[in-house]
Amino acid sequence: MKATGDDLHVLTGSYVLDAVSDAEREEFERHLQNCPTCEAEVRGLRETAARLAMACTVTAPARMEQRVLAATYQTRQLPPLPGSGRQARILHFPRRLALVAAAASVAAAVGLGITQLSTQHQLDTAQADAAAIARVVTAPDAHVETARTSAGGSVTVVTSAALREAVVSTTGLAHLSAGRVYQVWVMSPAGARSAGLIPTGASSLLASAVKPGDRIGITVEPAGGTKRPTTTPVAVLPV
Amino acid sequence: MSRPQARRWQSPEDEQAPDLAALMSLVARGDHRAFEQVYTELSGPVYGMVRQVLRDPAQSEEVAQEVLLEIWRSASRFDPAKGSAAAWALTIAHRRAVDRVRSENACAAREQKVAPDLAEEHDVAEVVEATLDHQRVRRCLDGLTELQRDSIKLAYYRGYSYPQVATLLGVALGTVKTRIRDGLIRMRDCMEVSW
16 A cells, blocks of 8 residues: 555654654655655654653663773774765864874973983883884874873873874873882773883873773872882873 | 853853764764763763663663664764754664564564563662753653653654554554654644754
8 A cells, every 4th residue: 555645744753753664664765855844844853752862861881881982993984975065174173283282292291201311221212112102192093181180280191092002191290209109000990000100290101002991090109110009090091 | 341241141051061963073083082972972861762662771781882883883974964963863772772672572482581680780770860851851741642642652662663552552543643743743842942
């Protein structure tokens, strides 16, 4: 049996609520292409249906977030459909700028770090690190997180998922008494591993083998560092 | 010569809510950080609604995860000219949930599973947020006729097709189609949804 245009028009509500069969849906979608009135009505009713969904908002289980975010790193995105003009590019530029600013502050911190070193070995290591750091910061997928620390100042983490490396830079951390240092950790559900020590002030270091879902934490530890964090982190950031 | 109280019409809620459409355009370009914000905004509604339709917590979690990943995957297909990002995402979510209900019903040998002990999870997950939306939807649903309200709730929150709704309510097919449509239109007007 063939539905007439009027019959189909009544279907807008059922279509929006997914209360139609697959065959009816296909027929209705064909009809929509030639019925601007139905299309407009469907649009409005979709927003209404969305409110029905919002009304049953519950907090999703916490473990879902890590799973979904981790999965995005392994999921290829669909290309845009041809001819679908998109807008809203406003955010693009400021974000690029933020990245450049973060890169600049990291570079400055690296420079500072290097000037504080003395031996040739330290210098070589620092320069190798600096090259690695530059690679992460300029990676096309570089992703920036910044947070204030409870020890004053702030910490910036630039991560490249593709390189599996993160650059941790700090600036303005409170000066520690002799015998104590700031230590950086890569934290995952499996535990925390040390990514190195940072001198007071402005500094950067490279954390390798970083996975999506990991977090970067900074704690205050006895000089020389420890195997596991022994104090409450002054900052924790996602990578 | 200061102008006192320069515009402050935004409610605190509005100030907090990020622009989902702008975020989606970043997500379409592969921005993971923007996606985290989209996740924060949409995971609650997506999970809550899927849970409402499917009931089973484990299954709901699985479907909600698929949906949220689908939002990442097909972000480039979202067209802000055609509606809000939330409506786009929740359309995907509802369709998935309903597909799951129907494919299960089609499976003749459907065994009745004993619900595992999920008490511990419930404590965390079951925080129903008393949102503005919740109150408004409630109020607007109350303004419908009983038949409109039941038809919409059975279709949307239970995932029933309109013929199933007709059977359950003992009314003609055409009546259900009409009541779902005019009920939704009344809801739309009641909530003053802009479109």
